[in-house]
Amino acid sequence: MPALCDTYIENRHRVQPNHANNYETAHGGNVMKWMDEDGAMSAMRFAGHACVTANVDELDFKRPVPVGDTVLVEAFVYDAGRTSVRVWLRAYRENPRTGDTELTTESDFVFVAVEDGTPVEVPELSVESERGEELHQYAMENTES
Incomplete structure (x- = not known):
């Protein structure tokens, strides 16, 4: 049974001019692609199988990310169904010079x-650490709204 913290991924994407909109900030479609x-x-780390996107909940862009800055994406599985996996994602604007x-x-x-285009069962999710419990609780509280 995979633990929540085993699914935690953090990735950075440098915003280049070809990722930008007319305002020289990251195009929302690129940010969404990186999050996806x-x-x-x-999800694949959790399920042990290829995973395809089935749904994206509300996605509001609160502030822009200018060219030259980094989009830091955090992802972790916080819930699982029979064949589905729920992943909470957060994207941050990161200044690469200061962090x-x-x-x-x-x-x-x-x-x-x-697997071969057919849904397959996923394991149960366990939450085995204090950090995992914090992440799980955060995601659950934010999906209830």
Whole structure:
């Protein structure tokens, strides 16, 4: 049974000019793509199978990320169904020179584990550490709204 902290992934994506909109900030579609890719990696680590996106909950962009800064994405599995995996994602604007971060968006993505295009069962999720419990509680509280 995989533990929540085993699914935690943190990834950084440097915002280049080809990732930008007309305002020289990260295009929302690129941020969503990075979140989706990192979320899928977390889901696959949990499920042990390829995972495809089934649903994206509300995705609000709270602040822009300028060209030259980094989008820091955190992802972790916080719940599982029979074939589905719920991943909580947070994206931050990160200054690569100082490491300072600001939350830019967060969301709940649902992935389905598949093998040869057919949904397959996933294991149960365990929460075995204090950090895992904190992450789990945070995600659960934020999906209830």
